[in-house]
Amino acid sequence: MTVVRDVLTAVLFPAGAVFCLLGAVGLLRFPDTGSRLHAAAKAQTLGLLLVLLGAAAQLPSRHAPVLVLVAVFQMLTAPVTSQIVGRTAYRVDGLDRRSLVRDELAERLTKDGTPPPGADTGPPDHDADR
Amino acid sequence: MSRVVRHLPMVGWLWLLWVLLWGSVGPVVLVGGLVVAVGVVVAFPLPPVPGWAPRPLAVVRLLARLFADLVGSGAVVAWQAVRYGPRTTAAIVEVPLRADSDLLITAVAEVTTMAPGALVMEIDRGRRRLYVHALPVRDAHDVEDRRRQARSVEDAVARAMGQPLPDRAPDDDAGGNPS
Amino acid sequence: MNTIDLTLSVVVGVLFAVGFYLMLQRSLMRIVLGFIVLGHGTNLLLLVAGGTPGRPPITDGKAADPARYADPLPQAMALTSIVITFALTAFLTALAYRSWRLWGNDEVRDDVEDRRIGTFAERAGHGERERTPPEDGR
């Protein structure tokens, strides 16, 4: 039994950590806020889930469910955060429209007669603070 | 009476939560948990959650899919980050939904966001559309792929939650937006 | 037998330096940030200078060997201090808000009466002191 647990942990921990690391790389390397959100919302969540499961395997059974609970909460909340951040990014010009192959939202808005502010002007200069 | 029944799932969940947190099932914990759960529901009344009859098998399938999606999306995003980094390209894809309940749309949005390289950015509740930021997307083909993927998520979620879906998504102008 | 180690002593020192540097600014918002940072610095100092590190001081219900555990007293004191710092941060922030509402900015201005007397001092010897009523006399 212990062996099974140990093997599970030995797989899940490094995997989770590596996902976290790759997510961080994405957060660092992706071109705009929208893409970075993917790194934050996915790679990180996944990494955390794996680590939690790995830990759950090692802890006494009465504590393992709590770690699952953490995972559940994380999965419930992380998408909401990304949606709020994402829509905010879109609304306050946080997106690099050059990296968008297609923007059906802008198209829809244009069709509605309310084109988004920077729809045709390319990305705004949001690096002033650097 | 029906009010009580409609709140029972929440009470049950809170009770379970309490027991899980304590990590023991002694009488004190059980009774205390019931008191706490009922107390919270009574003291802070919220509208009941409508249309919610999970189907266990579908739920398990959804969870499996979810986990698979999660690993897949994580891997894709990770690979994009390492391989392409700043040169990654994306698209915002419009996904018309058939579902017309807040809960279902929420669930679809949640699960979609966990899918590979998809992230719900805007929800048009009135016209039942999700706008999904997808990554990586290189061409129109990819865009359609993503749209399909998202709609299959909708199916899976609806099945898991025991909610039937209407046959077709609304037209562009159907429904309209509250303004 | 220092309880504090080199890494954390540097961290504490830098937090103090950064915090006080910010406290010395005129913008109340920067001061709030300085206060927050200093709060972190002092709490960390309290914990790491005062207590030996170790296991969390949670016993298994039996009287136990204290040496195994991290010192709980500085923890309790830091806990109190964290709360107080939070309360005062909120207050300071509200003060910044009020200042901005009333003055149009959140800068800590010089005292008017002091500046007036300072001007007298600079003019000392140039004749009589002339006193005018303060601008904001009640």
Added chain:
Amino acid sequence: MTVLYAVTLGVLSAAALLTLVRLVRGPSALDRIMALDVIVTLVIAGAAVGMVLRDDTTAVPALVVLTLLAFIGSVTAAYLVEKREGMR
């Protein structure tokens, strides 16, 4: 196993440091909010590993709290960004 835990913690640390760069560089407030969210996630992960490492389960329920924290903090901050133009 201890080596495994140490390695895991090391990789998580590396991730945290990379995230730190994003946190400092921004450029937009949303990027910083995300980075902070990620840092909390990493703290949770690290804490979980630490609990296993120390064989100390007392703080496990506290981890639940942390997931909620990241959520509320990020939503608040994002909400502010939406309300305010150009706030970074």
Added chain:
Amino acid sequence: MRPTLLALPVLLPLLGAGLSLLGPRRAVIRGLSGAVLAVVLADAVALLVLADRDGPQAVHMGGWPAPLGITLVADRLSALLLTVSALVSLAVLGFAVGQGTAERRERSARVFHPAYLVLVAGVSLAYLSGDLFNLFVAFEAMLAASYVLITLDAGRNRTRAGMTYTIVSLTSSLLFITLIALVYAATGTVTLAQLGPRLAELDGGLRGALALLTLTVLGIKAALVPLHFWLPDSYPTAPAPITAVFAALLTKVGVYALLRTETLLFPRTGVWPLLAWVAVATMLVGILGALAQDDVNRLLSFTLVSHIGFMLFGLALFDVRGLTGTILYVVHHIVAQAALFLVADLMVRRTDTAALSVMARRPTPGALVAVLFALPAMSLAGVPPFSGFVAKLALLQAGAGRGGAVAYLLLGAAVLTSALTLYAMARVWTAGFMKPPRPARGASVRTRGARLMLTSAAGVTVAGLVVTAGAGPLARLGERAAQDLLRPQAYRSVVLGEGER
């Protein structure tokens, strides 16, 4: 009964603060505050009697003997200061209610009363606490309440002044917590009674540095020169009753903490030259500041700084007579300074200006106000036979008894400061009262509020006369208290138990 007596001055105001937040009407809150403060006063008197008769009183809070828990200790000094403070805070409450600071609007009442009660609880706790960290908490409670009070309904200038006050106080609080961290790091305890012996075991240099850090950190709260700048820039802007209670109590709590820590934790045998110089600087810089002012409240604030120097005078001598003088001076100054700020407000209200240059051209505020001003003003200047003279005489005698260059320096500075204080007070008097007795234009003396203000101010002034008349017993009490400070065995044994630990 005795445990209750010790806990009441802290817990009761907090209970009252909680109650006042439940949303009762103004009149109820007002009665509540008054009743709480009256009980605290009675309690303080009882404690004083007990402490004087039976020695230091202690209660282990939570039933945990020191150093496990926190012990509240009322020795003669703390009980005495508690009594005087309770008295002044009660009178100031009356003034505040009359003046309307407290309750111009329902909303202000809901802010003022809880804050005021927490302030009183903090002050009481500061006097009673036998624990260094708890002392910090007491300071924080007191200061947090003071931040709220100083910015209550603040307009532009008061907001600015509130910033200065808050930020400097916060800085001092952060430094205080730093001090506690260092003390705990070196000794492993925060119980005052235990700290003395443990600090004595430390290397002399480290101990000295800790003593100096304590001096500077608490010195900010006590407004020693050069740590005083914040005070005259902030106090005068607050509404009079708030300034009065700040001036009377807050800086004194700083002085009390200095007295307590420097005697209990860092006892020394000879004169403390550094502190003597600080005392001289405080006296002179403060009073020169007062002379440069045109605003009566600012003038009074500077004299407050100046007279903190007198209190340091006795501590610098570090002997029974010096400490007796300091204790007498603290008691006197709490009463006199509160009275002056209150009466100054009456003057300002009736002449409609705080600027002396303008006030000189306005009608006189009336004979009663004149008397109410003259008594504490003369007391502050050390004119006999008022309490200020008694306290100053005690200090001068202590200084002469010590002898030596430093003591003579202190004596000279004290005398010079007294003369200049008189000059400053004469200036206020001249501007305020030396003019034809044209009646002040109808500053509605007959309203209930105005009567309440007058009564409260008169109450504090009369308290000053009582201090004067009771100088004999008070001086002996002060001497006993000073002896306690220099021989803290009784204090330690009542906290730690005799030979138990």
Added chain:
Amino acid sequence: MLFLLAAHAVVAVAIRWGQRRLGRAVWPVAALVPLAVVGWASARAAGVLDGAVHTASLAWAPSLGLTVDLRLDALSLLMLWIVAGVGALVLLYCRYYVERDGGQLAALLLLFAGVMAGLVLADGLFVLYVFWELTTVVSFLLIAGRGESAEERRAARQALLVTTAGGLVMLLGFVLLASAAGTQRISAIVADPPRGDTVTVAVVLVLVGAFAKSAQFPLHGWLPAAMVAPTPVSAYLHAAAMVKAGVYLVARLAPALAEVGPWRPMVLAVGLGTLVLGAWRALRALDLKLLLAYGTISELGLLTALLGAGTRTAAVAGAVLLMAHASFKSALFLSVGIVDRRTGTRDVRELSGLGRRMPVLCAVAVLAAASMAGLPPLLGYLAHEAAVEALWHGPGLAAHGWLTGALVAGFALTLAYSARFLRGAFGGPVTGAVERARRPEPGFLAPVAVLSAAGLVLGVGYAGTAAVAEAYADVFPAGPDGPYELKLWHGFTGVLGLSALALLIGFALHLCLRRLPYGTARRLPRLPDAQAVFERVLAGVDRVAVAVTGRIQVGSLPVYLTVLLTTVVVVPGVALAAAAPTLGSPSAWWSPVEPVLGVLVLVAAGAVVAARHRLTGVLLAGAVGYGVAGIFLVRGAPDLALTQLLVETMTLVVVVLVLRRMPSRFGPGRTVTRARLLRAAAACAVGVFVICFALAASAARRAPAVSAQQVRHATEAGADNVVNAIVVDFRALDTLGEISVLLVAAVGVVSLVRVRGRGLARRDGQRRRAAFPTAHWDEPAGTWLPGAKERPGGERSVLLEVVTRLLFPSILVLSLFLLFSGHYRPGGGFAGGLVAGQAFVLRYLVGGRADLGAAVRVHSGVVAGTGLMTASAVGLLPAFAGGAPLESTVVTVHPPLLGTVEFATSVFFDVGVYLVVVGVTLKLLSAAGVSLGRGRVEREAAS
């Protein structure tokens, strides 16, 4: 004696109170008291002159030497006669002088008489000082009167400042003297005079005070200025009584201190110098009162010299002159009062012919002036004779020639100004103003006549005078030629010659001057004047005050804080560096995770400094906090870490909510580089200081931490979590204070955020962009949160609302779990309360104010207030039940079904903490709501 003193005060109060009913009778009623004193003293005179002593004592603050010891001896008797006698006469005189509303003046004069009597009877240095200063205060009030003229105000202030400053110097001298003597009893000091350096210093200080009080050069300026007071006041205070206090003190202490180094030189030089200068100044005066005032200064100089000389003969001369001066000077002042009242002027240029118009007054004045000039057989003559003898032949004195010369010069000038006074007041033909003047009533004149006649009676009856004077003088040893005898005729001696010479010179001088018109008196050489010095000193003090304060109190908070930090670092830092204690041998780190977290914290902290936007700064500060929480976790402090994380998030929320309407950037930094460097240096110094101090302090620990005992006792508190046991049980008092701080700060936030009026906040900088087109897309169809509907659609989100609906109860359950499990694991009331608070934050953010209102239907104050009440009541209850306050008991109950339930009553305390935290969160949200609500209203108004 005590009774007599008290009678002054009682009667003074009574007549002030009953002045309406008494009318002019206040004066005779007031006079009864000093008359009683005279009677009382006279009854004891025989015994006292024989050397008997009467004492009385009243303890005030004996441990400080403040015992009201009264002692009646020969000198006191003499002074008491003067003080009370002249006092009674002045009061009677006022019956006619003061026209209406005399109550206050009568009360003050009577009070003054009492204080003066106390002064001359006091046997303690400090009580003497008390009376001394009281005379100053009362005289201030008398001079100031109603302060109607600027002159009165200035004069009163000057008198007050000079004499009080002098008094303070004297007090210092007293203190040193008492310290050297080991007693403050004057009789004891005289019996056993102390010696030493301290005494030398004390002598100088005491004399300065005495000189100031007795208007000795150069401290005399206040006396002429004080002539603005009503004439009876001048007659009493500035001739008979108060100015004599200094002289009296010299007389009192001379037996003890005359032999101390500086005493004699000071007394003789200052006294005789004042004699000459004062007299010279009197010659220049055009105002009769001023003339008399300068004359008084001159006489006081002579008195000081004689009574301070410390020889028997001089003492006799001084005592006699004391009596003489009291009689003639009061008489002259009162005469001037009559003149002034009846003619309306005191200017010698306007008065003419008064001698013919009021011959009786003239006669009285001539008699008094003659005594002043030292003409036989008047009392003044006796004094002058004795004075010349004393200084010319005085044993123990040096420079007899100079002393005698000064004396003769002084006498000559005295005669000159006496004559000038008479001629100025009474000489010449009757002119207009004088012609119309009403003659004084006999009652008006009588007191003056009595005083004037006393000079004659005491001069002729010199035996009685001698008895009184010698009774005092006998404390000094007699000279080699035996005791000097006071007589009108000693035969043809050198002394007589010198007296005659002085008179001749004086008369000649008068003759020279009388040729000149009065106006030319102004052309007499002007001698140094202390008035200008006084003004210059005050102006100088003012200037120094402004200069010092202007440079120190600059009004800039950053400067203040820099000074403050520098002080805090430098003062202990120098001591620490000097001691160079060991810094121990710290390890590099405790856990290898520490450096990582350390880098996180340091980088984020550094970035905070560079941040130019508010939100950036807040987020980075949050990162610092999360990093610190990580360190807490690593060091074994999960409670701390949990709280830190919760608080950090709550801080973020509060700051964001309150500041959301403020501009995003910080204000422009206008600080010059040098100031910035200075601040950076100060801040870095603090950092280094803290590091070194922390290392040194932690290396110095010897004894074990007390917390080890707390760990052992934790089970007694019914807790597994020691930290929680400390927080809610061992140190629950800290926690109680802490939640009070929290509560009061929240109350403050609410009060601060409510700003009346628009203030200066610029709206144009606050451009609110138009809502994004998609903003209202996201509104849910169903109701998920009861109040959310009231929010504008643009702020809603279906996802958020649904998730919040699902999470909210769970978060509350979580918070309750933390509350109740705190005793066993990380958590507790505080953490639990914050988690619940977060739940409400979520409701507020997602559902808006209305939804928060739907969730919490009680006022935030009620929640928080109940919490604080619970916590403090839990503290008080055990105390009333006979236990210790805040005591917690472990309770074991056996309810059915549940088996055994064990809990500590401290859980109720924790519940109180929980409620306070929840209430505070709600309060903070309501504060945020204030600004939010307004924002919405404005937006709606704009659209």
